[in-house]
Every structure is written in structure tokens, then in C-alpha cells.
Amino acid sequence: MEATMNLKDKDFVPFKEEQPNSSRVVVYYDPKSNGTGKRPARKEKVKVEKLAFYYGTKQALQNINLDIIANEVTALIGPSGCGKTTYLRIINRMNDLIPGSRIEGKVLIDGEDIYGPEVDVVELRRRVGLVFQQPNPFPKSIYENVAYGPRIHGIRKKSLLDEIVEESLKQAALWDEVKDRFKDSALSLSGGQQQRLCIARVLAVRPEILLMDEPTSALDPVATQRIEDLIRTLASNYTIIIVTHNMQQAARISDTTAFFLLGEMVEQGKTSQIFTRPRDRRTEEYITGRFG
Amino acid sequence: MNIKENSIKMIFLASGLLSIFILLGIFYLLFSNSFPALRDVGIKSFFSRGYWNPTAYSVPQYSILNIIKGTFMVGTGSLLFAVPLGVACAAYLAEVASPREREIFKPIIEILAGIPSVVLGFFGLVVVAPLLSSVFGLPNGINALNGSILVGIMALPTVVSLAEDAVSAVPQEYRHASLALGATRWQTLKNVTIPAAFSGVLAASLLGMGRAIGETMTVLMVTGNALAAPSSFMDSVRTLSANIAIEMGEVPMGSLHFHSLFVVGLVLFIITFIINLLADIIFDRYRKGVSM
């Protein structure tokens, strides 16, 4: 399949090729192992140092030091308004769009400061995909939704686009449901299908990191289950950060969990540890449901 | 309270009924005054090959085909001019301009709507005509193209303001989804925002044209009003409204010629009615999000 890909298509990395870290051994996730020792050496994909963020004069994050390990699922939990979405959108610089916002500290991806002067924000956003809380497919056909990203990144060849669309939809576990109705409007899909379509749309630009902001909060339990399975499968190829309101969900799907409170990162650790032996009293109070 | 509410309801109902009544009244007036001509000349004569020449000494002719053609040339020509420009203006106002720039630009565009059509006609004669004649090497620039440009200018405020509404109404999520995939602002505007606003923009353009197609004074001054069949935009044309305006002052009341002019008015009325209806249908579908 790689052979047919036209590598001259500008700026585009087909993901079977240079997918970072894809050479490492992929261990299928066993929830009972809790990540102990089964994975190869852990390596930071994202490093965040002394991060602070302001919306105008309102400080939304302070002194965040939170590293994200490559090819893991990191869950961000915490009561609403504590800054989880803000943190997430810092990593692909979507917060740049908010007038008057300001950032302090360092955010490094693969050792490179993404807020540095010569960073190409457009390329950064291709590398760091974002799945929104509400499914937000474009009012276009299913095919066009997935092909959108590759197209804007310069891929014109129909056969290559077809391939990318098919592969992305398969990865997002949506292929079987839509393969006969590519031309239908994306808005004709159910909510859960729309969210998987949005995931496929992001995968189609071959990101390295996937940010997901409460991706199942608008979905029913069956659709949620499918997305959770999908996230586990994707973890072998991508670094995933997921914000979730649902602590069971964090426990089910994540390797690492970070607990946010009032703009601070209170505690980060292996998911099993956070949910069984939290170090901080506030974390314990939150996960046992005493507030939030 | 109840009485007050009911009476308000009645007032609205009454004004709604009144406008329908006026519309029907105008239609009746046009039709009843057209009737003698339709009866004595025959509908067919108005729409068969030939010329408009009701005052011919030997055999009067009543064909309005050339005039309809001229009207449509000026109408569509104006759209070709006003739509790209109007959409560009609207996109600029809605997406790019700072609030300050918007404050300056919007009133300027609205002033365009307030320019008396005679004044615009002068502009066409003194500025556009010499320009066209020197650019295209014509003896004069009094032709369909000149009319199209001026009618386009007249339609512009309608197109801009309605198209801006349509562009602004595109949900923010679509833009964010596109930007998060690594699209530039320009790509987002071109591939997501404007297509999503497309039917709104189309309806806006039709309304602009519907308004402009009945425009008399300007067109009369700059199109040359020839009765021959136009073969290109460089030819002089006569439009339906101009035809009425030119001849109505000199025709004996109650003559066959007089009633024939009402037929011309009736045709114009029906054309604008259909265009407005079309615009309305498109707007409606657009609001319900059926299209695309």
C-alpha cells in the first residue's frame, strides 16, 4: 500500500511510514496489568514546565508541570472549570484564537518549544489533533469530511485520498457502517457515528498526538463503549490525552491520570495508583465523590 | 392584559393581510390593464420572434423577447459582478475585519444603497462608459455591460448585508474544527465557512438581483435602449422597466400601446416575483440546514 502513496505530495506523512514510535513493540492493553512493566521504556512526548495561562486578567492555570508519555492514554480529571480544556488547547495552540489570552512557561513536544518563534502553528495543529466535546462534522458528505484535512495539506490525487479516507475510517471503527454511503451528509449520522467520523477526520492528517475533550459526554452508553474501545486501540500508535468527567471512564481507559483542581494540577500518577492510593487528600475527596 | 394581547395580535394580522391585499391589488391592476392588449394583440404576439414596435405605421409589432433578453443580460451580468464582490466584502467584514474596520466599512456600503439612481446613472455615463469604450475599443460604452456594472453596484449593499449575515451565522465549531486540523484561516474561509454559507449567499444574491432587475433610471441612462436583439454585453439593450419608463409618458391613455406596456409590467412583476420566491425557498432550506 505504501508503494502507491505519492510521497511527493507536499508536507504529508503517510502514517505507516514515519509514524513516530511506531517501531516500538505494541502490547495490547490488558486493563489488569495496569501498565506494569508490559510497555517498553516510557518516554515523554509532551513536557510542560511551570505553565500558567490567563484569559485576559483571569488566571485559568497556574504552575502546571505535567508530562505526557508517548503511546499512553493520559486522562485529565477534575471538577468543571478547573482548567482541563484550557490545558488541552494549549498543546495544539487553539487557545491562540482567544483574544487577550496569555501563556507563561514552557510546552515542549519532542523537546521542541511549541511556543517558540519559528514554530509553524498550522503544522503543529496537524501533528496534534483535537477531538471536540460536541461532535462537529462539517456540513459536507462523509467522504469530504475525512478528505478535508489531507486536501488542505496538499493531497490532490483521488486514489491517494480514497486510500487515506478508507484507512482513517477503518481506524476509527466506522468503515463498515459508512462504506456504502460516502456521499451522504455527515449530519445524517448518529451522534456516536459523528464523533467517530470526527476522530477519523483527525486521523486522516496523521497526527502524532490526539487530544480529546470529553469526547463521549454527548453520547449514549453504547456509543461511549465504542469510542472507549477505539481509544484503547489507537493508543498503540498515538499519544492520547483525554479529558473526562467520568471517573470510571478514566479508570477504564487510561494509563496515567492527572487530577486538576482550581487551575492547578494536584496529582499525577499511574491510573491504578490514583484511583486506589491517591497521595493527596483532595484527590481522594474528588474520586470518592465528596466534591465536584 | 388579554385584551391588550389580542388587540396586538389583531394589528399584526391586519397588517399582514393588508400587504397580501396590496400585492393582490397590484396584480389585479396590472392584469386588468393588460387585458385589452392580451385580448386584442394576443399573448403569442408578445412572445414570438420580432421586435417591439407598437407605433409602427404599417404593422405594429409587440414582441418583447429582445427586451426580456436584455433584462436578463443586465440581471445576470449584475450578479456576475455583485456576487463575487459582495461575498468577498461580506467575508471580509464577517471574518477578517476588526470591529473598528467594520464600523467604518458597513456604513459606507449602506450609503451605496442610498445613492439616487439618477446620480448613479450619471456616474455610468461619465465614468464607466468612457472607461469601457477605451478598454474595449468601442465607439461608446453605453451597453449591457455598463448596465450590469451599475445594477451590480446597486445590488451590492443587499448582497453584502445578507451574505454577511449568512457567513456570521456559520457555527463557530466548523471553523474551529478546520483550524484544529491545521488549516489556515484562508483555507477555512474558502473551504468551510463560505460553502456552509453558500445557500444563504445565493439567496442574498437573488434578492439583490430581484431588487435591481426592476431598477429603471440607471439602466435607462446607460444601456442605450436599443430594440435590436443583443448578441453580446457590448451591445446596447433595453430592459423591461426602461421600456415602460421611456414610452409611458408619450402613449395615449387607453390605446393598445398603453395596455401593451402593462403587459410588459406584468411580465416584469412575474419575473421579480419568481426570483424573490426562489430566494425565499433557498433561505428557508438554508435555515433548516437541509442543503449542502
Ligand SMILES: Nc1ncnc2c1ncn2[C@@H]1O[C@H](COP(=O)(O)OP(=O)(O)O)[C@@H](O)[C@H]1O
Ligand atoms: N474563553 C474564555 N474566556 C475567559 N475565561 C475562560 C474562557 N474559557 C475558559 N475560561 C475560564 O477558565 C477556567 C478553566 O476553564 P476550562 O479550561 O474550560 O475548564 P474545564 O475544561 O476544566 O471545565 C474556567 O474558570 C473558565 O470559566
Ligand SMILES: [Mg+2]
Ligand atoms: Mg472543559
